[in-house]
Amino acid sequence: MLKVIPVYAQAGINGFESPAAEYRELALNLDELLIEHPTATFIGRAKGDSMTGVGIFDGDLLIVDRAALPGTLDVVVANLNGSFVCKLYNRERQQLLSPGTGQRAYQLHQGDVFEVEGIVVRSVRLHRFARQLSQCLR
Numbered sequence: 001m002l003k004v005i006p007v008y009a010q011a012g013i014n015g016f017e018s019p020a021a022e023y024r025e026l027a028l029n030l031d032e033l034l035i036e037h038p039t040a041t042f043i044g045r046a047k048g049d050s051m052t053g054v055g056i057f058d059g060d061l062l063i064v065d066r067a068a069l070p071g072t073l074d075v076v077v078a079n080l081n082g083s084f085v086c087k088l089y090n091r092e093r094q095q096l097l098s099p100g101t102g103q104r105a106y107q108l109h110q111g112d113v114f115e116v117e118g119i120v121v122r123s124v125r126l127h128r129f130a131r132q133l134s135q136c137l138r
Helices: 030-034 131-136
Strands: 002-004 026-028 041-045 061-065 073-080 083-090 095-097 114-124
Touching: 026 030, 073 095, 083 114
Parallel strands: none
Antiparallel strands: 002 026, 041 061, 061 114, 073 083, 073 114, 083 095
């Protein structure tokens, strides 16, 4: 279990109160916090800048849940004509949206091979190189 000191640090301030001022430890299991359906969840890695408009950046980890209930504008990982993509999926209009680049929506057509692999329920930003991760993604 990871022990957490509840410190709330606002960006743009010159300093903040010492974490020891009101010290308490909270037991926190990151698996329980981030993953709702362990047997139906996988982790991928974002590539490119097409999803920056929803806070997903190149190199971020994507926690993808195959058992999550679908919504209208989910961020999904999908197989589109043999390529894996991460996009906003407008189910009603059958469109894939790239909110970070100003690209036009991709309209799904009858001849497209399209299958949602799962819904991105969380993303994790890595601020430093993670040697362990690079070994997993070879």
